[in-house]
Amino acid sequence: MIRRTLVLATLTAAAFGAQADTLDNIRAAKKIRVSIDLAVPPSGMTDANMKPTGSDYDVAVLLAKDLGVALEVVPTVGATRIPNLQTGKADIIISTLAWTPERAKVIDYSVPYAPQISLVGGVKGINVKSMADLAGKSVAVNRSTTQDVDLTNNAKGATVVRYDDDAGVITAVVTGQADLVGTSNALFQTMQQKAPNRNLEMKFILRTNDLGIGVRKDDAKLLAWVNDWVRANHKNGKLNEIFKKYHGTDIPADVVEKWLK
Template sequence: MRKITAVAMAALTLSLTATSAFADQLADIKQRGSLVCGVLGTVEPFSFSNPQTREVQGYDVDFCSAIAKSLGVKLELKQIAVAARIPELQQGRVDILAAALGWTPERAQQIAYSDQYYVSLTKVAVKRSEGFKSVADLAGKRISANKGSTSETAVKKAVPTASTVTFQDAPTAFLALQQGRVEGLALGEMMLVKFKLQADPSTPIEILEPPVMHEQWGLGMRKGESAFIAHVNGVLQAMEKSGDATKIFDKWLGSSTAYKLRRDFKVEQIKG
């Protein structure tokens, strides 16, 4: 019995040691004086480099800034790849993720999600000259998507016979479509709208209907950090109530932008 107890105590000690590494993250961030926010940095208008200032800006950045301001600390942005988002968070290299992080049951088992702060419609774009009229027409064809993204998952479900070709970022996936290396491109609607506007007029792009996925985006945090999670959700709810969340949407995605999207969602709990 004593041997079993000793083993159990050793396991508990290891568990407590591991937990203490990120214990009371909210207090740690305040003491450190900075909030490290993981962003993609390559997805306009969510997080991208301003060509004049070289600083990363965008929709995601503005939400990170609001949270840092609420804590009275400075904001530090860390650019990360799509596939590295959750590992960077779990290993403590970032405090929070604002990185086009769509909710999935699998991800929700690994990390905590904030309330939704954006809802993305995933659609598929094709070259007009190819004559595709619906997503179903891409059966047996090649469709590009970001590696490790929910767009990749959505394509596999919507067109199981299609071959999914993944890339590290959206511009590279779009280039594959332009060069004819794939027949379709699966991305969020607003990114596809931007790419459509940027496309060579001699090879126009069409966005197919209907969407292959409605994706709720949340800010990613480590599980177990109840105080930090509650604080972040409190900030998001306050931004919704004050209208600040709507202002950020209009600034980057609204009628005066190239995307001309309408905000038909609000900050609320993600219901998986």
């Protein structure tokens, strides 16, 4: 029994050590595997040649370059971002990952690298100005996102219709399957552009999220490197350049100042 306990303890320590040395493993492999959702424009998407692009992708490219390794994109959807990290399929997550208390129990977050406005939007003419106004109405969301959590917990009497990815949500709204949606401001703008005839408008803001880079729990060495990298690239303006390129506006200076305190 004692021997078995010692063996288990040794294996646990070895597993912990391997996890804690993720940064060394990345450098040794000369490659970092980054979980990115490529169906969340303009943060993650593919171009006309089916090549990855978007603000999250550019952040990943810059991070890999500064680390001196190659970038391997691990395609994901909202619900599989954290499982990809936990199962070792990815080394980090850069994929519109908003901080929540629930997620912080199972992964660690870096200093935020970008903001994300979360909102409820829908067809003009539907009288919705608050959570209370959603009672008796259906709202489309991407499963396991902060919008899903916020609406499930606070929109009493509403029917939350869950899709497996943002592409499904966009299709539902654009084709008229859904008249109300909980999503990010960036994705909602995409819906407005794709379906101008639907007369979509923002109804109210759910929250403004801080987006962090996800790292496995207790992976302190990698997290410290990522935090230093995020701070340095806020100070030199490179993260703001990427954000403005895809989102059309600067990251507010007071928000960056708050993050860097």
